[in-house]
Amino acid sequence: MTTKCGLCTANIFTDAELAYQAIQDRATLRNYPSIIEQAMETDANAYMHDLLDAFAIDCDFGHDEPKTLLWLVTTYKMASLNPNHADCLAARAISYIDREWLHQIQARPDTLLPMHVKRIANIVKTALKKLSDDAFPDELKAAHQIQDCYTHRLAFTPQRNPDTGWINIASACDVTGEIRDQSTLISPRLTKHHAIRLTNAINRCLGLRPLEASMIVTSAAWAREAGTA
Incomplete structure (x- = not known):
């Protein structure tokens, strides 16, 4: 180790x-x-x-x-x-x-x-x-590649996998309400603080201020809940 x-x-x-x-x-x-x-x-x-x-x-x-x-x-x-x-x-x-x-x-x-x-x-x-x-050169590159595949602006957020306990990195879109696990391109994290550190870095790299990223993630979650209600 x-x-x-x-x-x-x-x-x-x-x-x-x-x-x-x-x-x-x-x-x-x-x-x-x-x-x-x-x-x-x-x-x-x-x-x-x-x-x-x-x-x-x-x-x-x-x-x-x-x-x-x-x-x-x-x-x-x-x-x-x-x-x-x-x-x-x-x-x-x-x-x-x-x-x-x-x-x-x-x-x-x-x-x-x-x-x-x-x-x-x-x-x-x-x-x-x-x-x-x-600290995160590969992850920042992957985040740009993910954003390039979408016409809408994305923000990234950590999500705990209930089965493994690991923290997956997900993208969120406030327009569609889509929250998509991006573990295939951005590896899951072992600790919450490391995942938060990474997602903050990704959002900044994509030009999102903390308030903007928070609003996108929150709006996507609300839209998703409304769609499944």
């Missing part, structure tokens, strides 16, 4: 990814800060990818009142700023200048103003693209 990080798609069976999932499963609202610290020590790459995903989602949903973003930036350590995680992929995905600026925001949370949210969004967008290109 490889000892590489669980972020990489070729290494989804690692002890690190399974341990990371187990730590996240123990999390509650009360103990989350301490749990997330354990998660960072277990798999800094997965931790940073998930944290940057959370930044991106909050920039998309709550850009007018960045209270949650401020809480995320100042509450959770950035592994890329921690010397103990110098080999973290995120350390290479975020420029030195941006890392220093984020460090200043963490040290002085009162300096985070609404105008800074746009800069954070741009930093996160660039970092996530680099991380996704490194």
